[in-house]
Amino acid sequence: MSKTLHHGLLILRVLSEHPQGLTVSELADAVGVHRTVAHRLVRTLEAHQLCRRDHQRRIVLGTGLVSLAEPVQQDLRALARPILDELAETTRATAHLLVREGATRMRALMVVEPRGALVHVSFRPGQTHSIERGSGGIALLAHGPYREGERPAVTEARARGYAVTTGEVIPAVTGISAAVPPRGGTAAVSIGISVFEYTGLDELGTTVVRAATALGELLG
Template sequence: MPEFAETSGSPASAPAAHSQTLSRGIRILEILAESDEPMSILQLAAALDVHRSIAYRILRTLEDHGLVVRDPAGLVRLGPRLAALARGVSRDLQAAALPVLTRIAHELGMTAFVAVLDQGEVVTLVSIESRQPHATVVQRPGTRHPLHVGAPGIAIQSALNAEQWAALGLTETRRSEAGEVSTVGYASSHDEVIPGLSSIAVPLPVPGDSPAAIAVVYISSPHSPTDIGAALTEAARTIVAELS
């Protein structure tokens, strides 16, 4: 197996080198997760701003662990091992949310998902697309965006107390809409994360877990935002009750 380090050096410098390599390996996984198609080693090296040989050594290690795979053309994509690892993330929350998301997605005809807070970003944990015969929006697990944009981010902001908000160390101020969620019943956004798309979300209070939200994303809908918000609120109650 290739060494998981780029350079040799004194013992004092070794931890820094290992940490940098690990950071680059994780960044490669993030880049591949954000890409709509497989990428070449040259593309990944450019994205990391490193020499091709460094990117290649990191990829070999990730490949040995099944985290990435290469097709016959040498293009790189995420590997099946990641799916197995992802199932262990908030396992109970995923299990409780999956049937509820499935029902919401099919009843409302839109993509439903649970998003969680991760160091100032909102990350999709699990999602379900509608089976209805019209254009649906793909919301892949692992998709992330800044906390200060999008309905899920606003919903999560509304559930954070002052101490939790300060601990994030964000330069952005809390969205004014976050203070209105308890009154309106839901958070909404349009054209924020992806142009042309709308989203509605409500907080999902999961004891002992990261702040979360249950949300839908769609192009258009015959349902009013109020009705969608009510459906999501009931869905959140169902998930929390299942976890309890």
């Protein structure tokens, strides 16, 4: 294993967990290298637009990571599209695909609105919110082991197999989401629906879990 590459990748991972940025000294301490080594690594990553310095000269992730991630997201969107289409039509609700962004945020990667529904929730892809709020993030947290002090909603979602929240991302809107089972490691993608009101929660939850499982099998 290349120690230099290993440390460079560790820097990117550490930065993903600190969206406010870190100094070179803080990065050196986090990765366990001398400040001079951290400085060289940062300069190399900057040259490839993988990190940059903000107005306070703190190191943050760079836009080059977007172009690297785009092909993966395109594959994910292509695989998820027919599943989201079917979910939206089956439930007559807005279906969404959310991805974990760093340690604390969720981003809406895809939003599919039902055709022909008289009333449905509408929001744009790209919106972000805390992983601790909304059914998509709760579903991912519930996929992991119990955490001391976790929200009751996470514990309930773990037992139920899907998460339900109301008014946490959009006022008066209920979200029902399930984690997409990963091939290995921690779940980072969730599928869900957003509704103004619902009946038959168990049936909706089962349908959402079925859609998440189907996408997991395609990704695996």
